[in-house]
Amino acid sequence: MSWNRKHLLDIESLSPEEITTVLDTAKAFKAVGERAIKKVPALRGKTVVNLFVEPSTRTRISFELSEQRLSADIINFTAEASSLKKGETLKDTARNLEALNTDFIVIRHSASGAPHFLARVIDSSVINAGDGAHEHPTQALLDMFTIRERKGRIEGLNVTILGDILYSRVARSDIWALTKLGAKVTLCGPSTLVPRQFEQLGCRVTYDVEEAIRDADIINLLRIQHERQRKTMFPSLNEYSRLFGLNKARLARTKPDVLIMHPGPINRGVEIDSQIADCERSVILEQVTNGLAVRMAVLFLVNGGKGPQGVSG
Amino acid sequence: MAESTVILNAAAIQRALVRIAHEIAERNEDSHELVLVGIQKGGVPLASRLSQALNEIVGHPVLLGRLDVSMHRDDLDRRLAPDVQPTDIPFDITGKTVVVVDDVLFKGRTVRAAMDALNDFGRPKRIQLAVLIDRGHRELPIKADFVGKNLPTSPAESVLVVVDEPGRPNEVVLEKP
Numbered sequence: 001m002s003w004n005r006k007h008l009l010d011i012e013s014l015s016p017e018e019i020t021t022v023l024d025t026a027k028a029f030k031a032v033g034e035r036a037i038k039k040v041p042a043l044r045g046k047t048v049v050n051l052f053v054e055p056s057t058r059t060r061i062s063f064e065l066s067e068q069r070l071s072a073d074i075i076n077f078t079a080e081a082s083s084l085k086k087g088e089t090l091k092d093t094a095r096n097l098e099a100l101n102t103d104f105i106v107i108r109h110s111a112s113g114a115p116h117f118l119a120r121v122i123d124s125s126v127i128n129a130g131d132g133a134h135e136h137p138t139q140a141l142l143d144m145f146t147i148r149e150r151k152g153r154i155e156g157l158n159v160t161i162l163g164d165i166l167y168s169r170v171a172r173s174d175i176w177a178l179t180k181l182g183a184k185v186t187l188c189g190p191s192t193l194v195p196r197q198f199e200q201l202g203c204r205v206t207y208d209v210e211e212a213i214r215d216a217d218i219i220n221l222l223r224i225q226h227e228r229q230r231k232t233m234f235p236s237l238n239e240y241s242r243l244f245g246l247n248k249a250r251l252a253r254t255k256p257d258v259l260i261m262h263p264g265p266i267n268r269g270v271e272i273d274s275q276i277a278d279c280e281r282s283v284i285l286e287q288v289t290n291g292l293a294v295r296m297a298v299l300f301l302v303n304g305g306k307g308p309q310g311v312s313g
Numbered sequence: 314m315a316e317s318t319v320i321l322n323a324a325a326i327q328r329a330l331v332r333i334a335h336e337i338a339e340r341n342e343d344s345h346e347l348v349l350v351g352i353q354k355g356g357v358p359l360a361s362r363l364s365q366a367l368n369e370i371v372g373h374p375v376l377l378g379r380l381d382v383s384m385h386r387d388d389l390d391r392r393l394a395p396d397v398q399p400t401d402i403p404f405d406i407t408g409k410t411v412v413v414v415d416d417v418l419f420k421g422r423t424v425r426a427a428m429d430a431l432n433d434f435g436r437p438k439r440i441q442l443a444v445l446i447d448r449g450h451r452e453l454p455i456k457a458d459f460v461g462k463n464l465p466t467s468p469a470e471s472v473l474v475v476v477d478e479p480g481r482p483n484e485v486v487l488e489k490p
Contacts, residue, residue: 003393003394024396024397025394025397027399028381028383028384028397028398028399028400029397031399031400032384035434036433037433037434038435039433040385040430040433041384041385041429042383042384042385042389043389044389110438131444164318202428275356300384300389300394300397301394303390303393303394304389304390304392304394304395305393305394
């Protein structure tokens with residue numbers, strides 16, 4: 001057992017053992033989700049704030065259900081209907097929430113580093129639910145869980161991340177987790193969205209999609225993040241689909257046991273052909289199910305890290 | 314320097330388990346209602362050995378499960394998160410006599426958590442408790458139905474039960490600080 005952190009802020013600072021601890025713990029929580037009674041009292045009497053300053057549906061729903069299944073009380077706080085719109089700072093918002101005696105704050109924010117900032121100014125445990133283009137640690141953990149469950153291991157696998165890497169926090173967190181666990185990571189996409197600098201993180205960068213997917217055990221597709229692009233990074237979605245989209249012809253040239261992953265929401269006909277999203281090699285919906293187990297595990301572990309022996313970070 | 318005393322050796326452990334199996338069979342006339350559930354981790358290998366002994370006595374296989382109680386503990390915010398082990402109860406416990414098996418009965422809090430956890434799987438007709446060692450110092454009104462050995466201890470001592478661990482002899486050891 002190796003977890004004594006009070007917060008989950010990123011994957012970058014986690015050790016391979018800590019990542020493995022989350023995955024092992026999540027296995028037990030996945031079993032809870034398969035029972036008739038899907039609830040355990042582990043966080044009974046604890047209060048969790050879901051502070052979603054940037055809009056989110058799937059991550060927020062996944063966190064909410066995870067918290068409910070751990071018997072926590074929940075406050076949902078979204079930017080659209082909040083005091084942040086009235087000019088309150090993030091710090092003041094968080095401290096006001098904490099004055100309600102909260103124990104955990106799950107934060108989604110468009111600014112990179114917002115969870116780290118929050119962890120410094122409040123006493124609650126902070127869990128990063130996505131900060132700007134920086135990290136999305138629970139997504140990476142659920143991706144690792146899904147890969148390990150399907151393939152039995154992560155070490156030595158060829159994992160290709162295809163799409164908008166530059167604006168993707170999922171890509172960054174996945175790269176950290178995969179390289180720490182010994183996978184070989186290849187990044188591919190339009191050169192404007194896949195800068196060579198990513199090679200410094202221990203990845204291979206290629207702009208040849210055929211070569212990128214040929215030996216892949218896992219193909220992780222990323223959506224084009226229109227909302228984060230300040231200028232047009234490629235001519236058209238149609239062209240992107242033609243050059244980089246995963247279609248039937250391309251899939252035929254991959255390993256027969258390749259797994260297709262996608263953090264969602266998928267854009268059918270852009271990064272992935274409709275039939276492929278629903279084919280047997282696609283584990284996209286399993287990722288959603290596993291997300292619950294992983295988020296329950298993170299909350300459970302972080303709760304222990306708040307104890308007398310727990311350290312911050 | 315810590316001082317260790319072997320309380321039970323491998324043969325004594327096996328004798329105690331066989332006796333407990335006979336007591337379980339004697340207490341529960343309808344052996345088809347019986348199921349065994351070992352508490353992770355120490356109760357699991359004991360429940361497995363107990364089921365083998367019980368199968369021979371009653372003449373048919375007794376269902377065997379394993380239960381992790383981490384998520385039902387009452388001290389989760391006072392300690393680092395426990396190492397969660399698999400829970401595996403591949404049968405309906407409703408209407409059954411569930412014999413919960415653990416290695417050491419001490420404060421009684423693990424058993425309390427186990428009873429809560431079992432509730433999530435169904436409504437047993439009754440729950441009984443079998444332990445290899447009862448070392449006293451209860452903090453809850455809990456009592457074992459079947460005991461391998463009563464062992465008076467001081468709270469500062471620890472009781473180590475080794476059963477079916479690779480490369481180690483089966484034994485129960487009392488360690489004084």
